[in-house]
Amino acid sequence: MSIDLPSLPVEIEYRALSSDDIEELAQISECVPFGGSWTREKLTTELADAQGLGIVIKGRQKEGQTAGPPNFEGGPGQLGAFVLYRRLGEVLEISWLATAVVWQKQGLMSCLLRQLAGASKAPGEPVEIWLEVHEKNLGARNLYEKLGFRVTSRRPNYYPDGGAAILLSWKLSST
Numbered sequence: 019m020s021i022d023l024p025s026l027p028v029e030i031e032y033r034a035l036s037s038d039d040i041e042e043l044a045q046i047s048e049c050v051p052f053g054g055s056w057t058r059e060k061l062t063t064e065l066a067d068a069q070g071l072g073i074v075i076k077g078r079q080k081e082g083q084t085a086g087p088p089n090f091e092g093g094p095g096q097l098g099a100f101v102l103y104r105r106l107g108e109v110l111e112i113s114w115l116a117t118a119v120v121w122q123k124q125g126l127m128s129c130l131l132r133q134l135a136g137a138s139k140a141p142g143e144p145v146e147i148w149l150e151v152h153e154k155n156l157g158a159r160n161l162y163e164k165l166g167f168r169v170t171s172r173r174p175n176y177y178p179d180g181g182a183a184i185l186l187s188w189k190l191s192s193t
């Protein structure tokens with residue numbers, strides 16, 4: 019499928035992640051602003067237990083476009099954003115998500131989370147998505163609020179820097 023990002027229209031595909039993706043996940047995760055880092059080791063442990071969904075940017079739609087991120091048209095594609103999650107009964111719990119710096123603020127994570135939510139709407143699928151976010155991570159909090167996540171509780175001193183965790187829930191029946 020193709021989507022129009024503010025910088026350029028691109029071909030994308032969603033795909034499940036595997037241990038082969040750890041290098042790319044680790045590179046994308048280097049941009050963590052709050053709440054501690056996600057190292058290769060931590061990502062490997064998490065992915066052994068959890069599921070992952072990514073957006074792969076396959077290339078540009080328009081010939082000769084020079085603006086925007088590096089050109090990798092015709093190549094295998096580049097992971098632009100990903101989410102790690104596990105299913106707990108009627109709930110999908112997200113443990114970690116990130117967008118590559120070069121692709122941030124262009125709507126990728128919104129697309130990916132909507133895709134995850136859409137996939138959950140079939141009968142018997144989860145009805146709610148949970149996640150937690152550092153209180154000072156205002157970019158991520160804006161994103162979640164726009165999508166429809168609502169605050170359910172707050173855990174003081176949750177992160178190593180003393181920051182509180184804000185717990186959020188997105189009830190999919192309301193989307």
Ligand SMILES: CC(C)(COP(=O)(O)OP(=O)(O)OC[C@H]1O[C@@H](n2cnc3c(N)ncnc32)[C@H](O)[C@@H]1OP(=O)(O)O)[C@@H](O)C(=O)NCCC(=O)NCCS
Nearest residue numbers: 115116117122123124125126127128150151157158160161
């Ligand atoms: C948070 C993060 C995942 C957002 O991904 P993204 O692909 O850039 O998000 P989107 O482009 O879909 O953003 C949609 C909306 O979220 C909000 N938003 C996203 N990043 C923002 C920022 N840096 N500052 C303010 N608002 C931001 C905006 O409201 C934005 O809409 P707008 O572009 O119309 O203003 C990305 O910044 C990231 O990877 N951060 C580092 C890892 C991280 O913090 N993960 C969260 C763990 S809980």
